[in-house]
Amino acid sequence: MAEPVADFYAVIPAGGIGSRLWPLSRADAPKFLHDLSGSGSTLLRDTWDRLEPLTGPDRIAVVTGRAHRAAVEKELPGVPDKNVFLESEPRDSTAAIGLAAAVLARREPDVIIGSFAADHVIRVPHLFDWAVRQAIEVAREGYVCTIGMPPTEPSIGFGYIRKGAELIVDGAPEASLVASFVEKPDLETAKEYFADRTYLWNAGMFISRADVLLGEIAEQEPQLYAGLMDLAEAWDDREQRGPVVDRIWPTLAKVAIDYSVAEPAAQRGRLAVVPGHFDWDDVGDFASLAKLNSHGRKNDLAILGENARILSDAASGIVVSQTDRVISLIGVRDIVVVDTEDALLVTTSEHAQRVKGVVDALKLTGRGDVL
Amino acid sequence: MAEPVADFYAVIPAGGIGSRLWPLSRADAPKFLHDLSGSGSTLLRDTWDRLEPLTGPDRIAVVTGRAHRAAVEKELPGVPDKNVFLESEPRDSTAAIGLAAAVLARREPDVIIGSFAADHVIRVPHLFDWAVRQAIEVAREGYVCTIGMPPTEPSIGFGYIRKGAELIVDGAPEASLVASFVEKPDLETAKEYFADRTYLWNAGMFISRADVLLGEIAEQEPQLYAGLMDLAEAWDDREQRGPVVDRIWPTLAKVAIDYSVAEPAAQRGRLAVVPGHFDWDDVGDFASLAKLNSHGRKNDLAILGENARILSDAASGIVVSQTDRVISLIGVRDIVVVDTEDALLVTTSEHAQRVKGVVDALKLTGRGDVL
Numbered sequence: 001m002a003e004p005v006a007d008f009y010a011v012i013p014a015g016g017i018g019s020r021l022w023p024l025s026r027a028d029a030p031k032f033l034h035d036l037s038g039s040g041s042t043l044l045r046d047t048w049d050r051l052e053p054l055t056g057p058d059r060i061a062v063v064t065g066r067a068h069r070a071a072v073e074k075e076l077p078g079v080p081d082k083n084v085f086l087e088s089e090p091r092d093s094t095a096a097i098g099l100a101a102a103v104l105a106r107r108e109p110d111v112i113i114g115s116f117a118a119d120h121v122i123r124v125p126h127l128f129d130w131a132v133r134q135a136i137e138v139a140r141e142g143y144v145c146t147i148g149m150p151p152t153e154p155s156i157g158f159g160y161i162r163k164g165a166e167l168i169v170d171g172a173p174e175a176s177l178v179a180s181f182v183e184k185p186d187l188e189t190a191k192e193y194f195a196d197r198t199y200l201w202n203a204g205m206f207i208s209r210a211d212v213l214l215g216e217i218a219e220q221e222p223q224l225y226a227g228l229m230d231l232a233e234a235w236d237d238r239e240q241r242g243p244v245v246d247r248i249w250p251t252l253a254k255v256a257i258d259y260s261v262a263e264p265a266a267q268r269g270r271l272a273v274v275p276g277h278f279d280w281d282d283v284g285d286f287a288s289l290a291k292l293n294s295h296g297r298k299n300d301l302a303i304l305g306e307n308a309r310i311l312s313d314a315a316s317g318i319v320v321s322q323t324d325r326v327i328s329l330i331g332v333r334d335i336v337v338v339d340t341e342d343a344l345l346v347t348t349s350e351h352a353q354r355v356k357g358v359v360d361a362l363k364l365t366g367r368g369d370v371l
Numbered sequence: 372m373a374e375p376v377a378d379f380y381a382v383i384p385a386g387g388i389g390s391r392l393w394p395l396s397r398a399d400a401p402k403f404l405h406d407l408s409g410s411g412s413t414l415l416r417d418t419w420d421r422l423e424p425l426t427g428p429d430r431i432a433v434v435t436g437r438a439h440r441a442a443v444e445k446e447l448p449g450v451p452d453k454n455v456f457l458e459s460e461p462r463d464s465t466a467a468i469g470l471a472a473a474v475l476a477r478r479e480p481d482v483i484i485g486s487f488a489a490d491h492v493i494r495v496p497h498l499f500d501w502a503v504r505q506a507i508e509v510a511r512e513g514y515v516c517t518i519g520m521p522p523t524e525p526s527i528g529f530g531y532i533r534k535g536a537e538l539i540v541d542g543a544p545e546a547s548l549v550a551s552f553v554e555k556p557d558l559e560t561a562k563e564y565f566a567d568r569t570y571l572w573n574a575g576m577f578i579s580r581a582d583v584l585l586g587e588i589a590e591q592e593p594q595l596y597a598g599l600m601d602l603a604e605a606w607d608d609r610e611q612r613g614p615v616v617d618r619i620w621p622t623l624a625k626v627a628i629d630y631s632v633a634e635p636a637a638q639r640g641r642l643a644v645v646p647g648h649f650d651w652d653d654v655g656d657f658a659s660l661a662k663l664n665s666h667g668r669k670n671d672l673a674i675l676g677e678n679a680r681i682l683s684d685a686a687s688g689i690v691v692s693q694t695d696r697v698i699s700l701i702g703v704r705d706i707v708v709v710d711t712e713d714a715l716l717v718t719t720s721e722h723a724q725r726v727k728g729v730v731d732a733l734k735l736t737g738r739g740d741v742l
Contacts, residue, residue: 331722
């Protein structure tokens with residue numbers, strides 16, 4: 001691979017718990033702190049390792065909750081203190097990425113930033129590298145650039161990006177404008193999108209100049225923008241940071257960056273896209289975790305867990321073992337079994353999206369001890 | 372109910388582990404030591420309580436393994452020492468029941484004995500009582516008498532008894548001869564049997580004079596009979612019993628009483644039957660356990676476990692909880708989940724009979740620690 005890009009900074013928002021992966025993902029063991037791909041390291045660490053060739057070791061920022069600080073620093077022992085942005089509470093992705101953008105732009109006005117989720121699985125790193133390098137060149141021209149994934153099936157689990165006119169940008173031969181940004185479709189629509197090769201999956205990666213991103217936020221969410229500016233001004237002053245965070249952070253609007261930046265930018269012809277030719281999975285639920293770990297063989301039983309003791313007879317799906325118990329599966333197809341010390345989940349791939357509902361129900365019924 | 376029957380003695384073979392109910396049933400916690408019916412007491416205790424009105428408290432013998440002695444005596448605190456028959460190892464039902472018959476016949480030559488499994492569920496005790504009292508009157512005439520259950524479905528899980536000519540016996544208006552004794556049929560045959568009202572299920576209950584039973588054993592299994600005689604002679608002599616048991620018991624043929632007594636007796640017109648109008652279930656596997664505990668409502672999720680913490684969404688079947696873990700079931704139909712400290716089973720009602728195969732596989736693969 002080529003040298004790091006001198007004016008580029010990566011931002012990893014490491015926030016979401018991943019409720020659809022309960023009881024594997026927990027408040028104190030969120031998705032990004034698990035090895036879900038069988039790589040031998042956590043998703044967060046894999047994300048870092050993928051970005052480092054693009055940035056060098058000192059230019060990757062992580063935005064995470066105060067509760068995860070120790071775990072994050074343990075996973076990323078090389079991370080400079082100034083690159084760890086701690087949230088006192090979750091305020092969604094515009095606040096998280098916007099904070100990093102605002103602080104980094106104060107430190108380095110022309111910086112280009114790219115935000116990459118801490119909990120996605122990406123294979124074939126050199127193709128990822130190639131896509132990001134193209135996106136950086138597009139960002140240099142003043143666009144917000146995203147990386148769109150060519151669909152491999154008519155998924156209803158992702159938003160879609162419709163490609164518009166090609167862009168002529170040096171170093172980014174595959175760049176296009178984004179014609180529109182569309183929400184998760186129904187199955188019929190997803191099939192149309194899948195047949196029509198102009199649609200890509202939105203993988204939630206955004207690359208842009210920090211000041212361009214902040215300008216988009218200012219346009220759509222002026223109050224949120226003002227808050228970010230106040231935070232950035234105080235951030236690098238050890239004495240001021242604490243009080244300003246305490247005062248401002250809890251007041252910031254909770255809004256996803258898809259809505260505050262990507263959709264409006266697309267409407268105004270300011271959103272670009274380059275395709276990602278790498279394997280990508282957001283591991284959104286146990287169905288995708290099963291697929292990811294069974295190597296596409298439908299009758300396989302994927303097993304996660306270093307010390308798993310599994311006995312299966314005509315079983316397929318996925319079993320996640322975090323205890324030393326013997327687990328026997330007989331004649332269960334597309335099953336999802338997640339065995340942890342204090343909670344057990346049994347469902348099927350078909351119902352994997354409903355796991356979040358269990359988490360909500362556990363909160364409501366006072367059983368939050370297992371969340 | 373009427374008074375106990377003066378010359379009647381009940382024998383409860385409490386031997387089988389119930390491998391099809393693993394991991395609930397274990398070598399050290401066999402089926403008969405569980406409350407599977409929701410009665411609040413173990414199947415063994417329920418069996419005792421059902422028999423006591425027929426025998427009085429001092430005339431119920433239990434044949435069990437040495438390892439279960441303490442548990443059995445804890446469940447049945449009133450059992451006289453002379454009524455506990457300990458097996459040094461399992462030698463199947465002819466040896467178990469034959470031993471009790473031989474010893475009881477020496478103590479009381481005209482005794483009538485009835486053998487009743489320790490791990491069946493029976494509801495409506497006065498109808499059970501009525502069937503046994505009829506069977507005792509038939510046994511008094513020199514027959515081996517069984518209690519046959521009118522089928523409630525074309526089951527392939529039970530053997531069938533075909534009724535023959537009616538018997539004229541005082542006090543047993545429903546008695547018939549048994550025309551034949553047939554093995555577990557295939558589904559087609561089971562449907563024919565179910566349509567033809569002359570077939571009853573074999574519930575494995577046999578009532579006869581002890582000497583008649585021993586005579587049948589002598590006819591079919593002369594060596595086994597000789598061994599039982601030697602055991603009986605030594606049994607009530609504290610000094611002799613141990614050495615004789617050690618010498619003879621391990622040599623006895625392992626044969627089910629269905630084969631050694633019931634089938635040959637049926638062929639010679641010496642087996643009779645009275646119908647049982649009570650609810651009966653042998654709780655042979657988790658499918659029947661689910662049915663037993665869901666009160667026949669197909670969409671119910673039956674829950675066993677005093678401290679079960681279950682969250683279910685569109686789930687049916689059965690969950691057995693022996694831990695304090697939260698168990699979440701989403702969209703799984705006819706599921707069987709058995710959650711114990713060291714083993715977890717996930718299967719479906721359809722595959723419930725295959726659980727025994729898991730137990731065999733665990734033995735073979737050196738994981739007998741969870742059996």
